[in-house]
Amino acid sequence: MMKQFITTLLACLTTSIASADENKNTSVKKSQHPNIVVILADDQGWGDVSHNGNTNLKTPNIDALVKEGVRFNRFYVGAVCAPTRAAFLTGRYHARTGTTGVSTGQERLNSDEYTIAQVFKSAGYATGAFGKWHNGTQYPNHPNARGFEEYYGFTSGHWGHYFSPMLDHNGTFVKGNGYITDDLTTKAISFIEKQTQSGKPFFTYLPYCTPHSPMQVPDQFWDRFADKKLEMHHRDPKKEKSDHLRAALAMCENVDWNVGRVLKKLKKLGIADNTIVIYFSDNGPNGFRWNGDMKGRKGSLDEGGVRSPFVIRWPGHLPAGHQVDKIAGAIDLLPTLTDLAGIPRPEPKPIDGVSLKPLMMNQADNWPERMIFSSLRQRVSLRTDQYRLSEKGQLFDMLKDPGQRKDISKQKPKVAAKLKKATAAWKASVWPQGFSNTPRPFLIGYDGCLTTQLPVRDAKSQGDIKRSSRHPNCSFFFNWTNTQDRITWNAEVVEGGVYEVVLFYTCPQADVGSTVELSFNDSKVHGKITRAHDPPLEGEAQDRAVRSESFVKDFRPMSLGNITLAKGTGQLTLRALDVPGSQVMDFRLLILNRIK
Numbered sequence: 184m185m186k187q188f189i190t191t192l193l194a195c196l197t198t199s200i201a202s203a204d205e206n207k208n209t210s211v212k213k214s215q216h217p218n219i220v221v222i223l224a225d226d227q228g229w230g231d232v233s234h235n236g237n238t239n240l241k242t243p244n245i246d247a248l249v250k251e252g253v254r255f256n257r258f259y260v261g262a263v264c265a266p267t268r269a270a271f272l273t274g275r276y277h278a279r280t281g282t283t284g285v286s287t288g289q290e291r292l293n294s295d296e297y298t299i300a301q302v303f304k305s306a307g308y309a310t311g312a313f314g315k316w317h318n319g320t321q322y323p324n325h326p327n328a329r330g331f332e333e334y335y336g337f338t339s340g341h342w343g344h345y346f347s348p349m350l351d352h353n354g355t356f357v358k359g360n361g362y363i364t365d366d367l368t369t370k371a372i373s374f375i376e377k378q379t380q381s382g383k384p385f386f387t388y389l390p391y392c393t394p395h396s397p398m399q400v401p402d403q404f405w406d407r408f409a410d411k412k413l414e415m416h417h418r419d420p421k422k423e424k425s426d427h428l429r430a431a432l433a434m435c436e437n438v439d440w441n442v443g444r445v446l447k448k449l450k451k452l453g454i455a456d457n458t459i460v461i462y463f464s465d466n467g468p469n470g471f472r473w474n475g476d477m478k479g480r481k482g483s484l485d486e487g488g489v490r491s492p493f494v495i496r497w498p499g500h501l502p503a504g505h506q507v508d509k510i511a512g513a514i515d516l517l518p519t520l521t522d523l524a525g526i527p528r529p530e531p532k533p534i535d536g537v538s539l540k541p542l543m544m545n546q547a548d549n550w551p552e553r554m555i556f557s558s559l560r561q562r563v564s565l566r567t568d569q570y571r572l573s574e575k576g577q578l579f580d581m582l583k584d585p586g587q588r589k590d591i592s593k594q595k596p597k598v599a600a601k602l603k604k605a606t607a608a609w610k611a612s613v614w615p616q617g618f619s620n621t622p623r624p625f626l627i628g629y630d631g632c633l634t635t636q637l638p639v640r641d642a643k644s645q646g647d648i649k650r651s652s653r654h655p656n657c658s659f660f661f662n663w664t665n666t667q668d669r670i671t672w673n674a675e676v677v678e679g680g681v682y683e684v685v686l687f688y689t690c691p692q693a694d695v696g697s698t699v700e701l702s703f704n705d706s707k708v709h710g711k712i713t714r715a716h717d718p719p720l721e722g723e724a725q726d727r728a729v730r731s732e733s734f735v736k737d738f739r740p741m742s743l744g745n746i747t748l749a750k751g752t753g754q755l756t757l758r759a760l761d762v763p764g765s766q767v768m769d770f771r772l773l774i775l776n777r778i779k
Contacts, residue, residue: 216384216524217497218458219303220445224438225264225315225395228468229490230475231435237473239413240432244443245462245494252496253505253543259512259566260465260491262482262559264340265290265317267465267513268390272298272318272329274517274534278558278613282318283620285340286655288641291319291623297531299517300330303386306526309378312336313371314390321625322632327353331388335370339640340656342392343735344722345399354634362401364393368441372448379452394434395469398728404433405727415473418586422471430727431470456498459523461516463493478587484564484574485587489557495543497523507542510568512555515539556609561618565606572602624752627775628678637672637773645669652733659733663759663767670757670770674703679750681779684708687738687772691717694764701743704753708746709760712768738771745778
């Protein structure tokens with residue numbers, strides 16, 4: 184049946200011409216394949232959009248997509264950020280891909296996974312990603328190694344400052360320009376404009392980092408909520424934290440404004456009718472706020488933790504205003520988009536998702552019963568169209584009891600037994616050797632990679648060294664005070680060679696002079712800190728709510744010298760040979776640049 188749909192779609196694409204408005208540039212060339220824009224919010228719950236009934240905020244641009252596109256009312260993602268991204272990128276349950284967590288290397292895909300960007304790139308698409316990647320920093324997991332020709336953003340799980348921060352542009356650090364969500368959108372729009380002029384179809388991935396904390400948002404959005412009376416609240420209102428809640432709503436309105444910027448640009452370029460636009464989020468809300476009376480929030484495997492808003496628009500090809508109540512999920516986006524675009528789908532590994540096109544076209548009379556599994560480490564919950572089996576074995580009728588208030592496992596023992604058996608079979612399928620969270624080494628020189636980033640996030644400390652936050656993602660090390668302290672990375676040199684070692688550090692004038700050594704097996708290099716660099720911490724002045732993440736500062740790069748690394752595994756170790764002052768340095772990042 185899928186081949187028939189693809190054949191029909193290809194015929195339509197060959198004869199269709201995108202409509203244009205009065206601002207259309209007549210020199211724009213047309214592609215026979217549709218463009219793709221995927222917008223992913225970060226920590227925005229199902230209830231954080233006005234089209235789902237929340238009157239506390241207004242999201243007119245996302246709501247317009249719903250009016251003009253197809254809305255899925257029961258769309259499921261991961262309980263936290265990186266797993267959702269892994270499922271979207273591969274079409275596979277994240278538990279199969281090696282992604283088991285959100286930091287310290289657990290967010291990485293296995294090296295043999297094949298991504299949606301690689302699929303579209305192989306089909307002749309220009310591919311660009313702009314935002315929070317969160318599926319690995321080192322090759323083969325940097326976005327440029329996973330099929331995205333253009334990348335601008337950060338690869339970590341969260342970032343500590345949202346106003347003109349340090350960002351990654353194709354592996355090189357640059358300074359951002361203004362509020363991060365606005366900046367990412369501007370870069371994505373520039374990419375869209377460039378590809379439109381060339382006539383090459385584009386796959387644009389725009390994974391925002393908001394409303395994820397830190398809760399920072401420009402004044403014009405915050406001012407709408409600072410003193411606003413909120414009418415809708417969490418099912419347990421006492422758990423709400425006012426400043427966090429208001430900041431999250433303001434950040435959601437900023438996201439919506441940026442969605443509007445993208446949609447206006449597509450219209451102005453005359454390519455809106457030839458562009459598929461998708462909008463969804465990566466998990467439930469990152470705080471207690473109205474979410475349709477659902478149980479759970481971010482991190483939970485209950486309905487409120489894994490249900491996301493989802494809409495897809497393709498004018499003239501998908502029915503406007505259509506709603507789908509069947510369950511679907513992030514695993515379905517790779518097969519759905521390749522089906523709609525009419526491109527081949529190489530599958531080095533079997534995928535778990537299915538094309539949702541029949542549901543979108545209201546042509547799914549024989550749509551089979553599905554089960555969608557949500558997991559976080561060893562915890563697993565199962566969703567069918569009617570039921571949810573919780574990680575604790577509770578059974579809920581989601582049609583009669585969407586708030587999961589009554590366990591009916593004893594009233595429906597056959598249903599509970601069936602779903603428990605399916606869960607056990609799923610676990611055996613994704614973890615045939617049993618669940619494992621064994622640390623994998625960080626790779627250096629993979630496939631000829633010239634630059635390897637090794638942030639503090641991926642390192643371990645020994646001795647008295649402290650981390651600036653319990654959240655590793657955007658942290659730095661401090662309190663490095665003696666020669667017994669160590670900073671280590673579990674590393675594997677895939678391709679040996681000579682590498683320049685660059686440290687990102689801060690150090691006050693009084694503590695300048697420490698000699699630092701980096702070693703790996705039998706190789707060593709050392710250098711002395713000769714220049715003071717002592718900038719202040721940043722972020723607090725822009726925060727709208729108390730943060731748990733680390734504050735940030737401007738770390739300075741310093742070349743330590745060159746080191747010859749032989750192929751093999753071992754501990755990459757950073758230590759001080761002497762400490763003439765009260766400390767060695769505050770340390771943020773190690774970069775290895777291959778020079779031969």
